[in-house]
Amino acid sequence: MGRNFSAAALVLFAPLVGAENQINMSPGVTEIGVSIFELHMLIMWICVAIGVLVFGAMFYSIYAHRKSKGHQASQFHESTKVEVAWTVVPFLILIAMAFPATSTLLDVYDNDDSELDILITGYQWKWKYEYLDASGETVSFFSNLATSQEEIYNTREKGENYLLEVDEPLVIPTHTKVRFLITANDVIHSWWVPEIAVKRDAIPGFINEAWTRVPQEGIYRGQCTELCGAYHGFMPVEVHAVSRDEFDRWMAAKRGVAAAQNALAMQTLSVDELMDQGQRVYAAACLACHGAGGEGGVGKAIAGSPIVLGDIATHMAVVANGVPGSAMQAFGAQLSAVEMAAVLTYQRNAFGNNTGDVVQPGDVTGTKNG
Amino acid sequence: MGDHHHGPAKGISRWLFTTNHKDIGTMYLWFSFAMFLLGGFFAMVIRAELFQPGMQLIEPGFFNQMTTLHGLIMVFGAIMPSFVGLANWLIPMMIGAPDMALPRMNNWSFWILPPAFLMLASTLFMEGGAPAFGWTFYAPLSTTYAAPSVTFFIFAIHILGVSSIMGSINIIATVMNMRAPGMTYMKMPLFVWTWLITAFLLVAVMPVLAGAVTMMLMDIHFGTSFFSAAGGGDPVLFQHIFWFFGHPEVYIIILPAFGVVSQIIPAFSRKPLFGYASMVYATASIAFLSFIVWAHHMYTVGMPVAGELFFMYATMLIAVPTGVKVFNWITTMWRGALSFETPMLFCIGFLVLFTLGGFTGLMLSIAPADFQYHDTYFVVAHFHYVMVAGAVFSMTAAIYYWLPKWCGRMYNESMGKTHFWISFIGFNITFFPQHFVGLAGMPRRIPDYALQFADFNMMSSIGAFIYGASQLLFLFNVIATIVAGKRVSEEKVWDGAEGLEWTVATPAPYHTFEEPPAVPRPAGTI
Structure with missing residues (x-):
C-alpha cells in the first residue's frame, strides 16, 4: 500500500521535482541526515556572516579609498592588538563549530544494535546485495543499471529516473536499524544514497560499516561516488524502504524464487526457457561491454567469436573465471547455475551463432567456481 | 672584473644550453602556458560532453582519460x-643575487620537463588509451585494472618529481646563500618567503609521491602486493601515501600565489603590506599543518572515529592562519590609495574567490557533513575556486605586473581589463553552479548524469567555453606586448611598486646585480 502510494506520489510530483533545480543539500529522511543538514547550514551561515564582514570591509575600501578620488594612503602596517584578535576570534568560532560536528560524527559511527545486516559488494559496474541471516538462508542478488543503451545514446527519450534506476532495488524495512557491511570485489567503489545520508567506500579486501534507520516509506536513489573505471557513472543505487510487513512478504517471495531456482537447477530446461532467461542475463551482465547485438565494444564481439563457437567447456571457463588482465570479469560467483546455463545457451545461439548447442544447469554445477 | 657583460648566445643554443635565470624562467613560463592550453583543451572536451545528459561526443572510458590528463x-x-x-625570474632579482645558486642544474630541471609531458601525452595514442583513473590514481584502479600505459605515466611522474626537487633545492640554496648584504630573512619580499617555504614542502613530499608510484610499479610488474589485500596489502595505504604528498601539494600550489598577491596588493594600494611578520608566521603554520591533515581527503574510507576527529580538528585549524592572511590583505587595502590596473583586478578577484573556496574548504573539513559532500561536484567547485581563482588568477596577475619589467613594454590595459572581466564572469558561471549540483547529489568524474542536473551543467559548460576563450585573449595580449607594446623605460614601472627588482633598468638586462645592491629599507616596508 505505502509503496504504491509513494510510487503514485512520485509520478504526480515528478514533473515539479524535475523542473525545479535543487540548489542545496537535502536533509533527507533520517535523523542523521537532518543533523548533517543542520550542521551544513550552520557552518554555511557562519561563513556567510564572516564573508559579509570581510568583503564588506574590502568593498568599502574599494569604494572609499581610491586614488582616483584623491585618497591619500596612510602608511600603517602593524597592530598587535588587531592581529591577536583576528587570530583568537576565528579559533573560538572553530571550537564552537567542533561541538556539533563531533556529536554528529559519533552518531554516524554508532553501528551497534542493528536489526538487519546487509552485505553490499561493489562490482564493476553493479552492486550485489546479500541479506545476512543467522539461519543461513541468505538472500542475495545483483542490482544493475536499468536505463537502456538507447536512452544513454540519445536514440530514445530519456526516462524520468534516467541513470538512477536499477533492475532489482535494495529493499529495506522502515523504522529498523539497518547495518550495511560494505566491500568490493575489484576496485574501490563508494555506496551513496543522499536521502538516507549513507556514503561509505567499498574497498576490496576490507569491510566497512554504515547504518541507517529510515522512518518513511519511499524510493531513495543514489550513485557510486568513487571513480571505478569506465562505467563509474552507470552504477546507481536504488533503495526501496517499505513497511515491515511488506518487507517480510518480499523476503518470503525472494526465498521462494531462490528455492525455485535451486529446483530448476536439478531439471532439464527447454531451449526456449534457456534462451528467454539467457537474454535477460545477457542484458544485465554482458550487454554493456559486448553490445546489444553481440557486436563487441569494451569486450570482444560475441557474434562469430571463436570462443563462443568453440568448445563449451572453454566458453564456460572464460565466462566463469574471466580473463585476467582484461575487463572481462569472473562471472562464476555472480551467476546461478541456471543463469550460467541460460546465458551460455543464449550466446551460442543468438547473434547468428547458430551452434544449436544447449547447456543445461546440470552441466554447469560441476564447473562453476563458487 | 664585473665588466664581463655578454648577451645571450644566438639561436636555439641560447635556450638549450642557457644557465641564465631569466631565460630559464621564460622557458618555464611559456612551457606552463602551453600546458595550460592543453589541459584547458581537455577541460573543454569534458564540458562539451557534459553539455547535455546522454553520451554525445566521446565514450565513457575516454572521458576518464580526459579528466585524468586534465x-x-x-x-x-x-x-x-x-x-x-x-x-x-624574480627570486634573484628580489634578493639582489646575480643568478640562481645552481645554474646548470636549473637548466636541467627545466629541460627534463618537456620530454616527461610528451611521454604523458603520448599515452593517449597507446593501446588501451591514456591513464583513466583520475589525477589521484587510486589503487587498484591504477594498478591491477589500469591500461598498460600506466607504466609510462609512472615514469613521467618520476621525472617531473626529479625536476621539482632539483628546482626546490636550487631555490633553497639561492635564498639561503645569495641574498645581498643587509637582506635579512625578515626583509625578504613575501614572494621569496612563500617560495622558500614551498621549496621545503616540495623537498619533503615529492619523494613520497615517488615512493607511491614506485610501489605501484612493483605491484604491476614485480608481483608485490602493497595495495592489494589479497597479498596482504591495503588499497587504503595508497590513499594515505598519496594524500601525505597530495595535501602539502595543494599548499605548494597556493603558497607562491599568496606571495604574488602579497607583492601586488601593496603596490596598487600604495601602502606597505599589513602584518609582514604575521604573514611569514601564517605561511609557516599553514605549511606545518599541511602535513597533519591529509586524511580529510579520505573521511569515507572507514577510518576509526578517533582518526576522523583528529583530522577534522587539525583541518579546521588551517582556517586560522589562512584567515590571518586574508585579513592582512584587506587591511593592506584599507585606507590606501587604491587604483585598479589589471594585476590589481586579478588580485581582488583572487581575494574574493579564493576566500569563497576557503569557506567551502572549511565546510568540507567537517567530517560528518563531508559524508554528503565527498566526491561530488561540491568538491569540484571547491578546488577549482582555490586552484583556478586562487593559483591561476594570481599567476595571471603576476604576468601583467612583471611583464613590463621583463620586456620593457606595457601591455594593453583595456585588453587586460577585458580579460579580467571575461575570466571572472566565465569562471563563476562555470563553477558556481557546480556547488548546487554537488549538494543536490551529482557525483564527480561521471560522463553522464541524471536529468535534474541538466540545467546547471549546461550553464557550467557555457561558462567554461567563455573562460577558455578568454585565455586566448590573454595569450594575444602577452604576445602583442612583447612584439609591439608601448615602450616603458622607467625603472619603477608602477608608482607603488617596492623591491629590488624595480631598481634595475627596464627592460631587465640579461645580467642583473653582478655587484650586490645596497639594502636600505627597514623590515615591514616591502
Missing part, C-alpha cells in the same frame, strides 16, 4: 612550473 597536466604541467618560472 588534472595531471594542470597541476604538474601548468600551475607548478609556472610558479617555478616566476621564482626563476
